[in-house]
Amino acid sequence: MITNDRQYKITKARRDDFRSALDLLSGQQPENVHPRIFKAHQDAIAAQIEELFIQIKEYENLKAGNILVSEIRNLKDLPLALIKARIANGLTQLQMAENLGMKMQQIQRYEAEEYASASLKTLLKIADQLQLRINGSVQIRPVDAPEFLDLKKYPFKQMFERNWFGNFGISSVNEAVKDSPALIRQLFDTAGLSTFKYSFNKRSLRKGSNINEYALNAWYARVLIKAKDQCLGRVFSRETISIDWLKGLIKLSQLDDGPKLAGQYIKDAGIRFIIEPSLEGTLLDGAALLMEDFSPVIALTLRHDRLDNFWFVLLHEIAHIMLHLNGELDVIFDDLDLTLDGIEKEADSYALNIMIPDETWRKSLARLSPTNETITNQAKKLTIHPALVAGRIRRETGNYYLFNDLIGLSQVRKQFINESK
Template sequence: MDTKVIRSDEQHQAYLLEMQNLIAGDPASGSSEAERLELLSVLIEAYESQKYPVEVPDPIDAILFRMHEQGLKQADLVPYFGTRSRVSEVLSRKRPLTIPMIRSLVTLGISAETLLGVELADFAQKRKEDVDWNGFPVKEMVARGWLQKFSSKAAVSTEELVKGFIANAGMQFGVAAFRRSLHGDAYSPTTKYALFAWLARVIQKAREKRAGLAQFDRSVLTPAFFRELVHLSWSDHGPAIAVEFLERHGIAVVIEPALKGTLLDGAALQDSDGLPIIGLTLRFDRLDNFWFTLLHELAHIWKHVDQDETFLDDLNSSSEDRRELEANRIAKEALLPRVNWKRSEAYLNPNAETIDKLSRELKIHPAIIAGRLRKEREDYTLFNDLVGHHQVRKHFNLTAIEV
């Protein structure tokens, strides 16, 4: 279909209608429809920025108006947002609208133009450099040595330092604005700059590894590949061997402690050249947490990550996003297959002896089994001596002070 720069109001309205129809169709990432939706968004934004230089309607005000109009309560919006807490956080402006939320709200009768307007305006503000550069945790970034290469003998401002750091990871907020969509429960508006900084550092470290990595072939990611990875937990050096295993298959694994205030366990993303990246914070120095986080992020690489999306995960939260649920399911099945688990003595009669027996049968570390029991029973006092406390960071030369 021929697509041109918008020159008239009629063309603008036609493109808006087409964009709304595409959103309603929920196109798959990477499809021709998704590509056209992105193109139309850019064209419409450019036209509106020039033709209508005024503030776009606020989506929260639009939602509140529609609730009043239809007599809806916050509980009535749970199907559109996923949980009661998300409804409350969005309406109080503590959590931003996501694309899945916008798609749902369109069915409530709120126009995609209104809801997308703020999303596009947000990008436009970033493109205009309307970024709070002082919002970045500069002191902590300096303490970690992240900004050293971007400083010089001549005095430079905080803004210039951080701009150089962000741009070095291909995440500049200029004309080619920050294009990644951030997903996952670790994201929050109050910690977004710290998360951007951490993400930039992970990308930089992954690029440093690039030359030593094999070419990535997505077809290797199969259930058998996941099981092979899990069997590495049987070794005393399992975490280090697992990282080497993934990097032999072209997946960069970066260990970078989280910045203060961020509730972040791991991340999954793809660099601009297609390099798949897994970032781990090792927030909890336990083997059960390491293996679940690693498998969860690998599942995102397999099923969900593309060049524009990044998953930032707080695995202590209870996400209802279908992609997070799918990553959880894949990780759980790879670590401890249901067919073995539900029939085992460790499940039916859990104790140190039955846990050890099952771990030997499956050739997996007992911490994985102990962690599953604690999670399913929601009792984190159980088998505290079996989950592998202080058995992860040592493999990567990290101390508790560094995390």
Template sequence: MTIKPIRNEQDYSAALEQAADLIVREDARSRDDLDVLQAVIERWETAQCAIPAPTPMHAIRFRMEQLGLTARDLKPYLGSKSRISEILSGQRQLTVDQIRALNRHLRIPAESLIGETKHEPPRKPSTASIAAIEKLKTLGVMKTREGIDAFLARARKAAPAMAMLRKSRTDRTNAKTDLGALEAWCAAVLLIAEQKTLPKSAKRDRSPEAARRLAQLSGKRNSLARVEAELAKLGIILVILDHLPGTFLDGAAMCRGDGTPIIALTLRHDRLDNFWFTLLHEFAHVSCHLVEGTTIIVDDLEVSSSEGIEAEADAFAREALIPIKTWQTASGDLGTEELMAVAAKAGVHPAIVAGRWRYENQDYRRFSKLVGRGEVRCHFVSTVA
């Protein structure tokens, strides 16, 4: 029996008839022919019945529906409202950076995002923008007549590891980040840290107990004025530096040239709840994740992350601020009196309890007067605009 490739429906019908004839035969030659013919038939049927891969637009919309996301939730990964609209309508192709962000943060398969169309090229690392440079000068970090190359060279001399920043992007970096501005911000933090000294009695205590004591400082008088000194006692430098245009930062953990850990905060949201959570999140990175090969971790906490170290840092901060046994008493329809009771039991500022309840219940209208809005930046005026 001659077995031919199937190229059309007529060939397919003929192959089925051949198979029906062979299937009732019991000789070895017929069984061999049937095996080969079945493979040919299956190949044709698979090709004809294959389900086309989803377009990037459909893949994104499907994940949005699964996770209950709105177009606004895509801003950290795709950019402006108009750009999101163009992508979701199929009028604009994804950039390589956007594909990476959607794959990392929303776990959309890369093959679904790539599709069969051409994509915009990835952004090349560039020098800091004029706006970023001007802000550095306004903050007094960069010399008036100093060029950006000389400024970055000073920082690399202080901490050579900073040169690695451009070669990687952390999992919690906004997809819209201007990498040149981010590099300049990190350089500024390192240069500020170079001017700071730690007490000789400083103890390198990075334990959960030390984090818990730091969290409970929030419930005490003049806590913001005492934070830097308390961190210094633990052998950690605190730097407060406003974020630069295009950086979308809440904070960072990094190492000075001599290995001394640094916690840097931008205070971009100027709320007590955000301040204390970011502080303890970066403390977790200092405690657990700043190791050889990882000397800079930058965070936009509005970006969700599936990366292990970010989940660990979030859990570490939550437990330090409000232990799980205490938080379990705050579930449900929390009232103001109950909120105050939970804060007192945890020994932390009420803003921390209010912020966590708002986040976990996705209700940002509740307790809006209790999160300490506008009560942070005024305590750190030298390097925030």
């Protein structure tokens, strides 16, 4: 959201830059770029232009007095309502601060974090200053889905051993079992899934027939908790994921600590990157999801400790962020041992094409006559790790016993010992 005139000018300039970039992309498609990837970049820039246009129009309407903010009925809406009410009242951040006896920097910080650190007393004081009436209500009602609190539904011991309840003052598994309903409730509350009848209508699950939905939901909650605790230096923008950015990412595969560096590379782009091993009964490789503020998250389980698998899963989840997490889907869980159509086939194609462009692969000697030598030579030409070439051959042939010496066995988990705790 735009909160002041400086941000307004910057946002308009960014919108104009994106328009110019989109005009440039309207020309001929670059060589060695998959049409779906090229179209995804065009759509991403167009979506960013639309988003900036909405922000600009909202700020202009607020300043012009075309939007009236006088009452809220949901306390979750209070932070944004305070910002909008200030703008609608014609107050700058400096004027607001002076009226409240605060420093302007304090108001700037409050609005930048959407009043996350402000006390209730401060929120009410600001609302009163802006003549904003709060008409919210609090309802306390019993949980009507008791099965969510049944520890037998979860791999509870495994969750305890991973210290998922470490912040709740529980020292032994026996003590945890006694307090299991409270601990399970607290896990979901901390994740922001406060209702145990949480709707998963906006999710997609690539899975086999047998899966413990309760374990899956618990894993999802754990990922959300870790994502909330991860502070990034920038806000994600879709235009960041350019073709050059993707090439820079995949080149990291050549390095011994490539997976570790890739995690930081992802976070530097404004995408939260989480390592969380799967729970018993889930068979997950990873997930792509959106937080409440629509910030993207990539979560990997490292179920298969191989370099080829790490890079394929990572790029698969990036594909979901670019192509499929669009408001209709908030989370996509993946078991990549399965072969499916639809969005999963699209994400597979995206990932494979980023690692090795389709046109290159069709003519590749490594594909036509796969040997250690041809695989290594192809990897050098593409400036990627041989594991990615060997992994594609194994995937296409369905023979996962081939080239075990090239796929980077046991080279990934050891790089994420701290992150997986």
